[in-house]
Amino acid sequence: MQSLQVHNSYTRQKELFTSIVPGYVGMYVCGPTVSGESHLGHARPFITFDVIYRYLMHLGNKVRYVRNITDAGHFEEEGREAEDKISKKATIEKLEPMELVQKYTNLFHWAMRKFNNLEPSIEPTATGHIVEQIEMIKKIIHERYAYETNGSVYFDVKKYAEHYPYGKLSGRILDDLLETSRELENQHEKRNRQDFALWKAAPPEHIMRWESPWGEGFPGWHIECSAMSTKYLGDQFDIHGGGMDLLFPHHESEIAQSTVCNHKVPARYWLHNNMITINGKKMGKSYNNVIKLTELFSGDHPLLSQPFSPMTIRFFILQTHYRSTLDFSNEALQAAEKGLKRLWEAYKNLQKLERPVDDNAAAIDNNLETKIAKLLHDLDEFMNDDFNTAKVLANMFEIVPIINAIRDGHISASSISEETLQLMKKYFSTYLENILGLRDENAAELTKLNGVLDLLVEIRKEARTRKDYATSDKIRNQLQQLGILMKDEKDGKMSYGFE
Numbered sequence: 001m002q003s004l005q006v007h008n009s010y011t012r013q014k015e016l017f018t019s020i021v022p023g024y025v026g027m028y029v030c031g032p033t034v035s036g037e038s039h040l041g042h043a044r045p046f047i048t049f050d051v052i053y054r055y056l057m058h059l060g061n062k063v064r065y066v067r068n069i070t071d072a073g074h075f076e077e078e079g080r081e082a083e084d085k086i087s088k089k090a091t092i093e094k095l096e097p098m099e100l101v102q103k104y105t106n107l108f109h110w111a112m113r114k115f116n117n118l119e120p121s122i123e124p125t126a127t128g129h130i131v132e133q134i135e136m137i138k139k140i141i142h143e144r145y146a147y148e149t150n151g152s153v154y155f156d157v158k159k160y161a162e163h164y165p166y167g168k169l170s171g172r173i174l175d176d177l178l179e180t181s182r183e184l185e186n187q188h189e190k191r192n193r194q195d196f197a198l199w200k201a202a203p204p205e206h207i208m209r210w211e212s213p214w215g216e217g218f219p220g221w222h223i224e225c226s227a228m229s230t231k232y233l234g235d236q237f238d239i240h241g242g243g244m245d246l247l248f249p250h251h252e253s254e255i256a257q258s259t260v261c262n263h264k265v266p267a268r269y270w271l272h273n274n275m276i277t278i279n280g281k282k283m284g285k286s287y288n289n290v291i292k293l294t295e296l297f298s299g300d301h302p303l304l305s306q307p308f309s310p311m312t313i314r315f316f317i318l319q320t321h322y323r324s325t326l327d328f329s330n331e332a333l334q335a336a337e338k339g340l341k342r343l344w345e346a347y348k349n350l351q352k353l354e355r356p357v358d359d360n361a362a363a364i365d366n367n368l369e370t371k372i373a374k375l376l377h378d379l380d381e382f383m384n385d386d387f388n389t390a391k392v393l394a395n396m397f398e399i400v401p402i403i404n405a406i407r408d409g410h411i412s413a414s415s416i417s418e419e420t421l422q423l424m425k426k427y428f429s430t431y432l433e434n435i436l437g438l439r440d441e442n443a444a445e446l447t448k449l450n451g452v453l454d455l456l457v458e459i460r461k462e463a464r465t466r467k468d469y470a471t472s473d474k475i476r477n478q479l480q481q482l483g484i485l486m487k488d489e490k491d492g493k494m495s496y497g498f499e
Contacts, residue, residue, distance in 0.1 A: 029120075045243045254266060278329070321388055365415040376427045
């Protein structure tokens with residue numbers, strides 16, 4: 001089996017993955033800005049890096065997965081430079097900024113649980129690491145790569161580029177940036193147009209503000225990730241991940257800041273997932289085609305004909321390699337829903353298959369055995385080839401007809417050895433549930449329903465003990481209207497069933 005190869009955005013080539021400390025992997029992924037609801041575009045990076053996290057652990061690594069929460073200071077370098085998304089949205093919703101942050105952080109966590117994403121090892125917040133950010137800014141000033149103007153601090157990109165390869169990650173050329181930089185607010189404070197803010201002086205109306213050596217203000221967008229990744233993963237770590245939209249300016253700026261402070265590029269491997277388009281168009285508010293995750297789950301959006309389950313969305317995302325553009329449409333999600341149902345039904349059928357004990361080895365079909373073995377072992381090869389979940393799923397679908405044919409008797413269960421049957425069960429379980437992170441949503445919902453029904457049985461028992469027959473009958477009758485039959489047994493026990 002080949003070793004894990006990953007596409008490194010920093011070198012623009014596929015490389016053999018080796019961690020700094022064998023058996024241990026440090027991974028930092030840029031998390032959400034919790035100024036609003038997460039949408040379909042946000043689902044892709046977090047599902048992608050959840051699978052990468054799972055696979056790295058599957059390979060036997062101990063992984064420290066750090067995913068931050070941006071809850072302050074995220075103003076856009078390409079827009080109104082002093083505008084803080086959190087403060088602006090808090091004013092609109094008439095909430096305290098941290099009240100708004102908590103609301104959308106909770107909503108983000110709820111969505112991640114729905115997607116069956118594992119929790120990161122550490123989830124630091126920008127507001128919880130103001131001290132670390134200030135200390136890093138002080139160090140950059142000491143190294144003479146930043147300067148203070150009117151209470152704001154800017155990173156000197158031009159000076160940095162004289163000593164380091166600025167633009168290596170994104171492919172941006174400094175001279176081009178000088179020509180294309182737009183006139184933004186407070187540009188007069190900068191030495192060069194392309195300089196970015198490390199700290200911004202807070203105007204009187206700005207709600208979120210902290211004391212600093214340069215006066216009251218708030219941190220720039222990029223410095224938070226440099227400070228938190230350094231604190232929890234060290235001067236250099238293994239993997240830095242995020243969406244392709246973060247290549248520039250965010251990750252390019254992170255590299256510059258961390259290189260000045262720690263004298264090395266912060267991560268050895270930079271992994272970026274591609275974008276989601278909707279019916280061939282870029283997703284964005286200007287196109288009126290942004291779909292929130294709550295809208296996907298409820299079906300309450302003009303582009304959707306029905307609700308789609310979290311597992312359908314997860315499966316849809318994993319059907320395409322993470323570095324390829326993923327085009328969303330209602331029809332594509334419907335196809336994913338059918339595909340997932342077919343695959344999961346085959347998985348359940350596989351779990352029930354048994355090979356007759358008394359059949360002899362002469363009945364085994366060697367060609368079929370060889371075919372199944374290759375399809376299974378290729379799953380490892382595909383995942384080791386830059387986490388190619390699309391090819392993994394394609395191979396699993398090739399095995400589905402074999403499983404169904406054995407179930408239906410079109411292929412004898414004696415055609416494959418017990419070893420191959422157990423290997424199929426092991427691979428399907430490992431890949432579908434442990435690595436791809438899919439789960440049987442119907443089984444989960446049924447477990448919840450049974451819990452509710454058990455509770456109603458207890459309430460009805462207590463009502464009958466109190467001779468409150470009106471409540472007892474009401475529970476039984478209303479459940480019957482829903483197609484659930486509750487029966488009273490002779491020994492005083494109660495049972496329920498479905499029509």
